Amino acid sequence: MDEEQAEPARTRHINGAGPVGATVQQNVSLWRIRRKLSQTQLADRVTACGRRMTRQALSDIETGRRRVDVDDLVALALALDVSPATLMMPDVRRAYTEVELTEAPTVRPERIAAASAWAWFTARGPAWDDRTETDVEEFQEDAEPYWAEDARLHPETAHRGVEPGEPAV
The missing domain is CATH 1.10.260.40 (lambda repressor-like DNA-binding domains)
Structure with missing residues (x-):
């Protein structure tokens, strides 16, 4: 092993x-x-x-x-x-390496693949490995701040604190 x-x-x-x-x-x-x-x-x-x-x-x-x-x-x-x-995130080298999030089993497994943990920490997906595309979409809708979609649609202004269509100062 x-x-x-x-x-x-x-x-x-x-x-x-x-x-x-x-x-x-x-x-x-x-x-x-x-x-x-x-x-x-x-x-x-x-x-x-x-x-x-x-x-x-x-x-x-x-x-x-x-x-x-x-x-x-x-x-x-x-x-x-x-x-x-x-x-x-634990310093592991492979996406499939299991990482520990909690000390006790809950509704979801206490250990998940590093890639799933990263997705969860970054609001890209739920914290379990056997998720469906629908699970991911629903999670993202609930987990992301309301402005996240706007920031994805207008990256040129979102990170500078400028509303879309307004001139950058």
Whole structure:
């Protein structure tokens, strides 16, 4: 059995983080190293994004002694120049590799293919593998912000905060 198919041990950090929280903690360290930043440099960037963070707080996140809340997640993603969804995804190499979203089975499986998890995190599809095209369409209709379709239809203005037909300032 290759390493991608091996059943991973459940990770529970001392701060009580579940699988996605633990993944965020690991990815903060991974992306900080990829960006060639020290803990102090990243903490300073996070603080510049409006979320006060010390080097010790960042160290505590990376070692699992501190949980990451939603505001931390957004500021860390901005400071690392990645999406919050990127920080929530395990660093796997194959789309079909199963990833853990929760610790207990629910109505849907607790583990799904990485591609399905990414689709769910980015509002492109529901969080289960055996979905139909209709499931995906219904999910997108409910999950996407009301302006998302307009942004797809008018990408040239949507990302600049300009209404379609108005001159860019």
